[in-house]
Amino acid sequence: MAPSQFPQPQDSLGKQYPLVDTAKAEPRGCFSFRRKRTWFIFCSVLLVVAIALGVGIGVGLTRGSSSGSASSFPSTQSTPLTNGTNATTGSFWKPPAGTSWQIVLEYPLNDTSPNVDVFDIDLFDNPNSTISALHALNRSVICYFSAGSYENWRPDADQFNSSDYGKELDGWPGEYWLNTNSTNVRRIMSARLALAASKGCDGVDPDNVDGYNNANGLGLTASDAVDYMTFLANGSHSLGMALGLKNAGEILNQTIDMMQWEVNEQCVQYDECGTFRPFIVADKPVFHIEYPNSAPDVSPTTKAKICDDSSAQGFSTVIKNMDLDNFVINLESGLGSPVMDIVSAIESSPRHIPVQDVDRRKDDVGIFISIAKGADFKLSWKTER
Numbered sequence: 001m002a003p004s005q006f007p008q009p010q011d012s013l014g015k016q017y018p019l020v021d022t023a024k025a026e027p028r029g030c031f032s033f034r035r036k037r038t039w040f041i042f043c044s045v046l047l048v049v050a051i052a053l054g055v056g057i058g059v060g061l062t063r064g065s066s067s068g069s070a071s072s073f074p075s076t077q078s079t080p081l082t083n084g085t086n087a088t089t090g091s092f093w094k095p096p097a098g099t100s101w102q103i104v105l106e107y108p109l110n111d112t113s114p115n116v117d118v119f120d121i122d123l124f125d126n127p128n129s130t131i132s133a134l135h136a137l138n139r140s141v142i143c144y145f146s147a148g149s150y151e152n153w154r155p156d157a158d159q160f161n162s163s164d165y166g167k168e169l170d171g172w173p174g175e176y177w178l179n180t181n182s183t184n185v186r187r188i189m190s191a192r193l194a195l196a197a198s199k200g201c202d203g204v205d206p207d208n209v210d211g212y213n214n215a216n217g218l219g220l221t222a223s224d225a226v227d228y229m230t231f232l233a234n235g236s237h238s239l240g241m242a243l244g245l246k247n248a249g250e251i252l253n254q255t256i257d258m259m260q261w262e263v264n265e266q267c268v269q270y271d272e273c274g275t276f277r278p279f280i281v282a283d284k285p286v287f288h289i290e291y292p293n294s295a296p297d298v299s300p301t302t303k304a305k306i307c308d309d310s311s312a313q314g315f316s317t318v319i320k321n322m323d324l325d326n327f328v329i330n331l332e333s334g335l336g337s338p339v340m341d342i343v344s345a346i347e348s349s350p351r352h353i354p355v356q357d358v359d360r361r362k363d364d365v366g367i368f369i370s371i372a373k374g375a376d377f378k379l380s381w382k383t384e385r
């Protein structure tokens with residue numbers, strides 16, 4: 001499930017920037033990206049200007065240290081309600097912050113070409129062969145399933161009792177909030193974890209664990225969610241698999257020690273990326289999705305805005321459409337403001353040069369700002385420990 005979409009990308013993205021250009025960006029697929037882990041982040045922005053058409057624009061820009069954003073999130077956590085023996089210990093995959101990814105849940109994965117470290121795919125829809133093919137390509141695999149909702153189309157749907165579930169999820173027909181206390185529900189979820197392990201998944205992405213935030217009809221609370229995440233952590237880790245938290249920022253502090261990553265939807269749109277920074281501080285990825293409603297046509301301004309959210313620095317950001325199909329744009333979040341400032345400066349220059357695209361390119365660290373055929377600014381930066 002995922003909440004609502006950008007109503008109007010340019011207008012809903014805070015500060016207004018002049019948008020001269022209306023050209024649509026071509027999706028370019030995924031780009032590999034490696035980032036050194038960071039505690040103190042120094043950004044220096046370097047503009048390499050390749051200019052065609054005799055357009056003379058000289059821009060120099062230097063960013064100071066932004067280490068304050070990292071150090072303002074102490075990594076002290078509250079005590080989990082329970083702490084199963086294997087909830088925090090064990091031998092399983094532990095990806096670092098900045099790990100790149102792609103997520104496809106709409107259909108069985110049929111495009112393994114994106115040059116990223118991790119694929120998040122549906123547990124039931126994908127055969128073992130897809131997971132082994134990804135492993136052969138040196139990709140890690142996260143298997144998605146809904147842990148907090150009953151979905152009436154899943155192969156094990158007939159094992160749920162009607163007493164196990166409450167209200168239907170708003171906007172998701174056929175899907176109902178689950179009573180995560182139910183021993184029957186936990187038995188089914190243990191079987192799903194075992195299925196994931198048998199398929200060779202490196203980790204699992206259990207969705208809908210924030211029923212407490214929704215009209216669930218069962219009285220689910222945040223404490224129930226912490227207890228359920230502890231159950232899932234023990235189960236995954238016992239089977240040698242990693243797992244992550246999905247949204248659920250309210251229980252981050254109580255569960256982060258047991259989690260290997262966060263999967264977040266729309267924290268830029270809802271201005272809440274800061275909530276998830278403790279994962280970056282702990283050198284764990286924040287797999288972050290934004291869903292501009294125009295996708296797959298995403299304006300340079302919308303991309304620049306997503307790049308600019310300084311509280312998302314170091315997040316593994318993708319732009320997707322709500323279907324979570326093959327379409328993806330990988331961007332680098334959290335530069336502060338230079339991307340938008342530069343887009344704005346270029347477009348409002350006396351020559352009204354349209355910005356055509358803002359994008360990351362394969363095997364490169366930085367953002368390209370394309371202003372005309374063959375004329376690109378490369379905005380790059382260096383991140384140091």
Ligand SMILES: *[C@@H]1O[C@H](CO)[C@@H](O)[C@H](O)[C@H]1NC(C)=O
Nearest residue numbers: 079080082083085087088089
């Ligand atoms: C949970 O387990 C971890 C690893 O064994 C340990 O460091 C931590 O203190 C435990 N927390 C509680 C509340 O028992």
Ligand SMILES: *[C@@H]1O[C@H](CO)[C@@H](O)[C@H](O)[C@H]1NC(C)=O
Nearest residue numbers: 083084085086231234235238
């Ligand atoms: C942790 O999971 C293992 C394997 O599923 C199970 O045997 C054990 O009882 C669980 N421990 C706790 C404390 O839940």
Ligand SMILES: *[C@@H]1O[C@H](CO)[C@@H](O)[C@H](O)[C@H]1NC(C)=O
Nearest residue numbers: 106107108109110111325326
């Ligand atoms: C992947 O599968 C979907 C659904 O069947 C299909 O629409 C799409 O064209 C396929 N893409 C590729 C690259 O095969």
Ligand SMILES: *[C@@H]1O[C@H](CO)[C@@H](O)[C@H](O)[C@H]1NC(C)=O
Nearest residue numbers: 099116117118137138139140
């Ligand atoms: C496999 O991927 C990991 C990162 O996920 C990387 O560190 C390693 O160098 C890759 N190995 C090869 C042989 O490409």
Ligand SMILES: *[C@@H]1O[C@H](CO)[C@@H](O)[C@H](O)[C@H]1NC(C)=O
Nearest residue numbers: 158159160161162163164184
């Ligand atoms: C729930 O279903 C299981 C089998 O799917 C059954 O063993 C159990 O008795 C049922 N519990 C209730 C309360 O109906």
Ligand SMILES: *[C@@H]1O[C@H](CO)[C@@H](O)[C@H](O)[C@H]1NC(C)=O
Nearest residue numbers: 127128129195196198199200
């Ligand atoms: C493939 O997955 C099934 C579960 O769907 C599992 O039982 C089986 O052991 C797996 N086979 C291989 C070769 O990994």
Ligand SMILES: *[C@@H]1O[C@H](CO)[C@@H](O)[C@H](O)[C@H]1NC(C)=O
Nearest residue numbers: 179180181218219220221224
């Ligand atoms: C789940 O169990 C806990 C502990 O017994 C209880 O406090 C809580 O109210 C239960 N939650 C639901 C939704 O039944």
Ligand SMILES: *[C@@H]1O[C@H](CO)[C@@H](O)[C@H](O)[C@H]1NC(C)=O
Nearest residue numbers: 085086090091237238239240
């Ligand atoms: C903890 O996990 C290990 C594998 O990592 C497993 O051998 C062991 O049985 C588990 N212990 C419990 C109590 O679940």
Ligand SMILES: *[C@@H]1O[C@H](CO)[C@@H](O)[C@H](O)[C@H]1NC(C)=O
Nearest residue numbers: 073074076249250251252253
């Ligand atoms: C988590 O802990 C941080 C640091 O102590 C605090 O700022 C934040 O408000 C906490 N989050 C929640 C949801 O309690």
